[in-house]
Amino acid sequence: MAERIGQRIAARRRARRMTQADLAREAHVSLAMIKGCERGVRSPGPSTLEAIASALGLDASRLDPSYVGTGRRVHAALPAISATIAGYELALDPVGRPLGQLRSDIETAVGWRLAAQYGLIAAQVPKLLGDALAHLHATSGPHIEEAARLVVAAARTADAVAYKFGAHDLSARLIDVMRWAAGHSEAPDLSACVAYVRAETFLAARAYRRGHLALEQALDVGPTPNTARSTATLGALHMRTAVVAARAGSAEAAHDHLNAARTLAQGLPEAVYLGTSFGPSSVRIHEVAVSVSLGGGHIGRALDIAREWSPGPEIPAERRSGFWIEVARARLWSGNPDGAFNCLKEARKQAPQHVREHPWAREDIGKILRLKRAPDESLTSYAEWIGVT
Known part of the structure; x- marks a missing residue:
């Protein structure tokens, strides 16, 4: 079994033109582990198997059919x-x-x-x-x-x-x-970081107006942007506030916060600051999220951005995946189910575990299936993988 798993890992890695060192780095495991697995002398445990599969852009069951x-x-x-x-x-x-x-x-x-x-x-x-x-x-x-x-x-x-x-x-x-x-x-940037995460509570409950107010209050006592970390933390909080404001239906506030984040990102390298990615690329991704959250006549802006640009390796995998899920929804709403499915396939390549648990991805695959009178094998397989069928 270990030998067959190793052969599948090596074949997929070569197909993606990755070196063993590339795979080890992307999977956050040791190079010795990758080499041992591919030679069939080491059998990856469930968490390692998942990590390798995610780095290769596929579900772990494709490497080990017995995976649970x-x-x-x-x-x-x-x-x-x-x-x-x-x-x-x-x-x-x-x-x-x-x-x-x-x-x-x-x-x-x-x-x-x-x-x-x-x-x-x-x-x-x-x-x-x-x-x-x-x-x-x-x-x-x-x-x-x-x-x-x-x-x-x-x-x-x-x-x-x-x-x-x-x-x-x-x-x-x-x-x-x-x-x-x-x-x-007493670090304001740490409190701002926590406020950024706390927005999840309001998003999960769809309490967007209250979440918008909570984030505005956090910004009022936010860090002074006098270092790269404090600038990025404040900018990330503006990005998150823009999305929540958009969900609350406040287009003006959403764009104000997006513009504030864009200004703070000027001259700042895209990087991870206090656990959150921030920079010009992250702001662009959030511009797509704001457009999709506002819906209606704003969807065109999300589609325009996706035609001109897509996130590269400077953006963490989960956020890259999120970008394609947002664009998929925009394409589906614009009457392009095939384009939406292509986006969801790209999202899966970036971060399969993220896509599989994302409610929008499951919901949109279900809609695409209903729209396609004769779904092809790849769509049916995707729907089975994500748990729609």
Whole structure:
């Protein structure tokens, strides 16, 4: 079995013109693991298999037909995450790993989140979050800010699987942990980062007007843009506010915030700041999101952007995937189901785990199936993969 899995990995990697080092980097696993798998001397565990498959742009079952699925493994991990944050404000456990190792492991986990590697997160994040909380409880003085940042980053990584897999109550509790941790720090950029994530609560509940108000209040006390990180954090908060304002039906406010984000992005390299990608490309992606959220006569702008531009490798995989899901919806609304399906196929190439759990992707595939009287094999296969049929 390991040999056959390795052969499939190698064949797909070569088809995508990736080196073994390229695959290791994209999958966030060691080069030795990739080499061992391809030679058939190592058998990847479920989380590693998912990571490799995601980097290759396919579902893990294509590499191992016996694979049981990311969703089952993530849902099995959710109770452990919940238990970790029960009484999070109470000091209980000793610090489980040295600070340097904790810092490195959380940085790795943030990379998994940005690459939509939900299986890897599910396997590691309960213990990682517990260690971050223990470190914050054990820290005082000038090191408290870093300890708070580590808890926010770990809780946000856990929130990625909770929110994406529909555990919205757990997601809201994790955001409470982030707000509590940020309260230990006097850093406005950390509070702004938490406000950015908190918008998920309003998006999940479709409480757009209240979410818009909460984000406006966060911007009122946001960081002064005098460093690259504070500028990017403020810009990201404007981007998120633009989308929520658009969902609330306030086109003027949405465009005002989008323009503010665009101004802050000028001269700033596209990069990940405090766990959020920001820069000119991210602003353009959010312009598409705003246009789709506003709907109606605004859809044309999303289509115009997609004709002229698409995100490159400077953008994390999950956000690239999100761009194509938004454009798919715009193309479907404009009467182009074939174009919408092509976008969803591209989204799957970028981050399969993200697409499979995205409600818009499932909803739009269902609509495309209904519109196509005789769906082709690829559409039927996609619908089965995403769980529509």
